[in-house]
Amino acid sequence: MKMPYEKPIVTKLQTGWMNKYGRTFAYARKVRTEIDGVGIDDLVGQFGSPLFVYSERTLRRLYRQMHSAFSTRYPNVVFGWSYKTNYLGAICALMHQLGSWAEVVSAMEYQKARALGVPGEKIVFNGPHKPRAALERAVAEGATINVDHLDEIYDLEKVSLQLGRPIHIGLRLNLDAGIYPQWSRFGFNLESGQALEAAKRIKNGGKLRVHGLHCHLGTYLMETAPYQRQVEKLVGFATDLERTFGFALEYLDLGGGFPSKSRLKGVYLPPEVALPSMDEYAETIAQALSKTLPPGEFPRLILEAGRALVDEAGYLIATVGAAKRLADGTRAYVVDAGVNLLFTSYWYKFNIELDREVGGMNEHSVVYGPLCMNIDALDEGVALPPLARGTRLILSPVGAYNQTQSMQFIEYRPAAVLVGERGQVDVIREAEDLSDITRRERVPTRFASPPQTGP
Numbered sequence: 001m002k003m004p005y006e007k008p009i010v011t012k013l014q015t016g017w018m019n020k021y022g023r024t025f026a027y028a029r030k031v032r033t034e035i036d037g038v039g040i041d042d043l044v045g046q047f048g049s050p051l052f053v054y055s056e057r058t059l060r061r062l063y064r065q066m067h068s069a070f071s072t073r074y075p076n077v078v079f080g081w082s083y084k085t086n087y088l089g090a091i092c093a094l095m096h097q098l099g100s101w102a103e104v105v106s107a108m109e110y111q112k113a114r115a116l117g118v119p120g121e122k123i124v125f126n127g128p129h130k131p132r133a134a135l136e137r138a139v140a141e142g143a144t145i146n147v148d149h150l151d152e153i154y155d156l157e158k159v160s161l162q163l164g165r166p167i168h169i170g171l172r173l174n175l176d177a178g179i180y181p182q183w184s185r186f187g188f189n190l191e192s193g194q195a196l197e198a199a200k201r202i203k204n205g206g207k208l209r210v211h212g213l214h215c216h217l218g219t220y221l222m223e224t225a226p227y228q229r230q231v232e233k234l235v236g237f238a239t240d241l242e243r244t245f246g247f248a249l250e251y252l253d254l255g256g257g258f259p260s261k262s263r264l265k266g267v268y269l270p271p272e273v274a275l276p277s278m279d280e281y282a283e284t285i286a287q288a289l290s291k292t293l294p295p296g297e298f299p300r301l302i303l304e305a306g307r308a309l310v311d312e313a314g315y316l317i318a319t320v321g322a323a324k325r326l327a328d329g330t331r332a333y334v335v336d337a338g339v340n341l342l343f344t345s346y347w348y349k350f351n352i353e354l355d356r357e358v359g360g361m362n363e364h365s366v367v368y369g370p371l372c373m374n375i376d377a378l379d380e381g382v383a384l385p386p387l388a389r390g391t392r393l394i395l396s397p398v399g400a401y402n403q404t405q406s407m408q409f410i411e412y413r414p415a416a417v418l419v420g421e422r423g424q425v426d427v428i429r430e431a432e433d434l435s436d437i438t439r440r441e442r443v444p445t446r447f448a449s450p451p452q453t454g455p
């Protein structure tokens with residue numbers, strides 16, 4: 001039998017790679033024909049491509065694992081679902097059904113949480129921009145407000161004056177826990193004395209009481225030790241606050257930052273090897289709390305995990321529209337989803353799976369999105385066999401920060417579906433059409449007539 005001809009490929013060895021297969025061969029050629037038992041063909045046939053697909057089973061599993069890791073080690077744990085990570089209504093509603101509060105960072109997110117039925121007392125309101133009206137609403141509804149800066153303190157003092165009663169607030173702190181670059185933009189700095197000054201100002205104002213501390217160290221923290229330093233510093237500061245100003249602490253909010261099993265660009269080891277388990281994060285935090293808190297005191301521990309709870313539950317199905325060669329001979333594919341839908345592809349290298357077995361040699365390839373912009377590359381180096389038009393790529397994990405940052409730049413945003421535990425598929429966001437783009441636009445009547453023919 002005559003064998004098909006396969007073009008040989010010569011791949012340049014690059015220094016710095018750990019072996020001759022290098023990083024780019026890590027994800028070659030895995031096949032995925034279904035998500036939680038629902039066929040990729042069926043999903044695309046019914047809802048089109050590209051398509052965001054979320055797994056309810058995975059969402060529930062991630063929540064259960066993280067919740068049990070913490071609640072078995074500390075008696076007073078509350079999760080605040082980080083809306084910005086993914087505020088699709090269905091995802092938020094599921095998180096709330098599982099027991100999460102809402103953690104919001106804008107008036108828009110606050111409104112969304114309330115519209116989903118979350119009571120104010122179960123909303124943690126963070127963020128550097130809280131308009132006065134939003135603050136008034138949050139105070140009236142009993143939300144937990146973590147103050148970002150002095151101007152917010154002045155605003156809240158005015159609200160307190162209006163209401164004729166003191167207001168309880170949390171202070172957001174930034175501190176050195178060994179994370180670089182340090183997120184110093186948000187809240188009051190601890191080490192410089194700024195946080196203590198703020199507390200003094202609050203005490204002297206006489207209208208606000210500090211009843212909690214908040215600190216979010218950053219995202220995708222690959223070690224547990226920063227959380228230990230964070231707890232030590234926060235509890236130390238809480239002790240100072242109580243002693244100096246008589247502010248008693250009701251909660252410690254450690255923010256989020258727990259990594260998902262996503263793969264940061266430039267990290268060689270797979271996430272399963274490179275990252276501590278959720279139990280290790282929980283153990284570090286629980287140990288630090290038990291060493292630093294006074295015996296018998298268990299202030300509410302608020303955790304605002306985002307990516308760790310949703311990233312692995314999200315997939316994006318995309319379709320190859322064209323195969324081409326770049327001027328230097330590199331194989332390139334154009335697919336129907338790009339950075340317009342997967343903003344985080346600038347930092348993370350997604351798993352790319354194929355919906356079918358494909359013969360032929362793996363070749364170093366570039367995967368481009370549909371945007372007519374040079375920046376639109378989903379993967380600049382992945383080993384792929386020769387893909388025919390129509391082949392589906394299943395990219396994962398994409399559940400965190402992609403849906404919320406997706407944009408109507410050049411293309412519509414696609415549908416999102418949730419695969420339920422019994423294999424039922426629900427549309428949780430419809431695909432957009434032109435009306436979504438034009439709904440809020442207004443064309444002045446003098447431009448309304450169609451273009452004239454002729455010169």
Ligand SMILES: Cc1ncc(COP(=O)(O)O)c(C=O)c1O
Pocket residue numbers: 082085103126127216218219220255256257258304305306307308400
């Ligand atoms: C205040 C706050 N809390 C929670 C989160 C969620 O972070 P992560 O997705 O890393 O858990 C963020 C994300 O930036 C944040 O800014």
